[in-house]
Amino acid sequence: MIEVRELTKYFGKIRAVDRVSFSIRRGEVVGLLGPNGSGKTTLMRILTGFFPPTSGEAFVGGCDVQRDSLGVRRRLGYVPEHVVLYPELPVSRFLAFVADVKGIERSRQRARVEEVIAECGLESMERRLIGKLSRGYRQRVAIAQALLSEPEVLILDEPTVGLDPRQTVEIRSLIRGLGGARTILLSTHILTEVSLLCGRVIIVDGGRIVAEDTAAALSQRIEGVSRTLIRVDGPPDMVAAAVRALGEIERVEPAAESPSDTSRGGSAFVVVSKEGESVRREIAALVVRHGWGLLEVRALEPTLEELFVRLLGAEQRTGADA
Amino acid sequence: MRNVIAVFRKELRTYFFSPLIYIVGAAFLALCGYFFYTDLLHFVTFGFGVNIMENFWQLMFLDIRKFLLFCVPFITMGLFAAERHLGTIELLLTYPLRDGEIFLGKFCAAVVAVMALLAPTLLYPFYLHSVQPYPLLPVVAGYVGLLLLSVAFVSCGIFISALTESQVVAGVVTGGILFSLWAVSWNEAAVNPETLQVLRAISMFDHFHGFAVGVVDLRDVAYFVFTVLLFSHLTFRALEARTWRGRR
Numbered sequence: 001m002i003e004v005r006e007l008t009k010y011f012g013k014i015r016a017v018d019r020v021s022f023s024i025r026r027g028e029v030v031g032l033l034g035p036n037g038s039g040k041t042t043l044m045r046i047l048t049g050f051f052p053p054t055s056g057e058a059f060v061g062g063c064d065v066q067r068d069s070l071g072v073r074r075r076l077g078y079v080p081e082h083v084v085l086y087p088e089l090p091v092s093r094f095l096a097f098v099a100d101v102k103g104i105e106r107s108r109q110r111a112r113v114e115e116v117i118a119e120c121g122l123e124s125m126e127r128r129l130i131g132k133l134s135r136g137y138r139q140r141v142a143i144a145q146a147l148l149s150e151p152e153v154l155i156l157d158e159p160t161v162g163l164d165p166r167q168t169v170e171i172r173s174l175i176r177g178l179g180g181a182r183t184i185l186l187s188t189h190i191l192t193e194v195s196l197l198c199g200r201v202i203i204v205d206g207g208r209i210v211a212e213d214t215a216a217a218l219s220q221r222i223e224g225v226s227r228t229l230i231r232v233d234g235p236p237d238m239v240a241a242a243v244r245a246l247g248e249i250e251r252v253e254p255a256a257e258s259p260s261d262t263s264r265g266g267s268a269f270v271v272v273s274k275e276g277e278s279v280r281r282e283i284a285a286l287v288v289r290h291g292w293g294l295l296e297v298r299a300l301e302p303t304l305e306e307l308f309v310r311l312l313g314a315e316q317r318t319g320a321d322a
Numbered sequence: 323m324r325n326v327i328a329v330f331r332k333e334l335r336t337y338f339f340s341p342l343i344y345i346v347g348a349a350f351l352a353l354c355g356y357f358f359y360t361d362l363l364h365f366v367t368f369g370f371g372v373n374i375m376e377n378f379w380q381l382m383f384l385d386i387r388k389f390l391l392f393c394v395p396f397i398t399m400g401l402f403a404a405e406r407h408l409g410t411i412e413l414l415l416t417y418p419l420r421d422g423e424i425f426l427g428k429f430c431a432a433v434v435a436v437m438a439l440l441a442p443t444l445l446y447p448f449y450l451h452s453v454q455p456y457p458l459l460p461v462v463a464g465y466v467g468l469l470l471l472s473v474a475f476v477s478c479g480i481f482i483s484a485l486t487e488s489q490v491v492a493g494v495v496t497g498g499i500l501f502s503l504w505a506v507s508w509n510e511a512a513v514n515p516e517t518l519q520v521l522r523a524i525s526m527f528d529h530f531h532g533f534a535v536g537v538v539d540l541r542d543v544a545y546f547v548f549t550v551l552l553f554s555h556l557t558f559r560a561l562e563a564r565t566w567r568g569r570r
Contacts, residue, residue: 073416085408
């Protein structure tokens with residue numbers, strides 16, 4: 001459904017996208033994962049026909065983004081990052097405008113607008129001015145306008161950025177409901193979001209694809225290492241040494257802590273090990289044996305930075321081998 | 323065509339549901355009203371109430387022209403600059419719309435907005451005619467001139483708006499350019515006669531003068547049509563800039 005070959009985009013001397021190739025089949029939900037400034041938005045803007053690539057080609061629904069830009073734009077729904085929409089238009093008026101320009105027949109327009117309003121949970125906001133909506137609702141309107149023409153392809157650029165936790169959960173469940181028949185490409189820099197929403201993940205950094213895998217395989221890669229935070233009331237040196245002496249421990253390092261953490265007492269360490277669960281059990285037993293106080297044991301969520309370090313590290317290693 | 327109408331309707335809705343156009347309109351009509359009164363006094367006291375075209379309408383049209391120059395930039399400044407500033411341009415340009423359809427929709431909406439400012443001034447000729455009948459046809463010529471002038475102003479404003487992200491910059495630059503196109507032929511002593519000829523040919527206001535005295539000269543009409551085409555062409559190039567930036 002989406003086919004990208006050797007796509008490169010320069011802004012002056014800056015190479016924003018560097019020979020990127022991938023393809024996405026019909027019905028797939030693919031996450032574009034990468035830190036800010038890694039070229040995700042540029043890539044999406046090329047796919048939506050907003051601007052053309054410097055070189056390479058891209059196809060959406062069989063249409064060339066450069067030669068048949070209108071065809072591409074007819075086939076897709078796009079939710080840009082941080083879009084404010086038109087603050088002076090009411091929700092239903094804005095959606096009617098979009099229905100008009102997306103070529104939905106006059107007779108079906110009203111029904112279709114009402115459908116997406118229901119689908120995106122905007123019933124109570126229909127007559128409000130977009131400028132008066134909360135960010136969460138504005139994001140719903142942005143998703144609603146993308147869905148209006150029942151596009152085959154949906155492109156969502158950081159759909160949950162800037163939302164509060166409840167809105168984030170709501171928007172994620174809305175997106176999850178969209179999968180199935182539609183092909184979805186969404187970008188994010190939040191690791192958990194990818195595992196929640198996407199079947200496959202393309203990881204980009206510095207405009208290049210660093211890795212491409214299924215979400216399951218990706219989480220396995222991260223699970224190859226487990227980090228546990230422990231907070232123990234006891235002599236720090238002895239605690240560290242005792243934990244290090246346990247089996248299967250890779251590293252024990254003092255945890256970087258904020259002032260609010262240190263006020264909780266004890267001393268905190270991050271324990272890096274192959275396997276998480278048994279290590280946590282052993283640590284608990286160890287602390288009890290020594291008569292120290294166990295204040296906290298917590299599995300740490302893997303972060304995007306760690307994933308990158310591992311992926312890039314692995315790549316450099318294979319590079320060195322060759 | 324359907325797409326043009328869709329954009330047109332959206333722009334009109336944006337114009338008439340925000341306060342700006344009412345503020346600009348109020349200022350415009352207040353000025354027009356005041357000058358209608360003073361020009362009429364001038365006509366009665368110094369023109370002895372004869373030759374209404376020369377002694378009244380000419381002054382009136384030249385005054386309205388000045389106020390248009392101040393008002394049109396406020397109307398055109400947001401057309402593209404606001405879309406860029408808000409980020410909605412990204413949506414607009416990724417909808418299945420041609421650049422020409424977006425341009426035409428916005429252009430027509432701005433022209434209609436300016437006409438909405440001018441429309442209430444039609445009261446003056448009809449009021450005067452009811453007090454003392456006089457030939458209305460030359461006045462019609464004057465209004466044709468105002469219309470052409472407005473369209474030319476709008477085409478200039480829309481072009482400048484397509485170049486920047488800031489409405490303030492768009493408004494100020496548009497005002498500056500329109501003012502320059504008026505002022506180039508002011509100081510007749512500063513240039514030699516040949517150059518003055520050229521400057522007169524460029525000056526948007528010199529081309530309006532014929533209309534103000536009730537004369538429709540095809541050369542003046544051609545000038546305005548050419549100006550509109552030139553600025554429209556430049557606007558297209560400005561919108562296209564996104565497609566060649568980043569090429570090598």
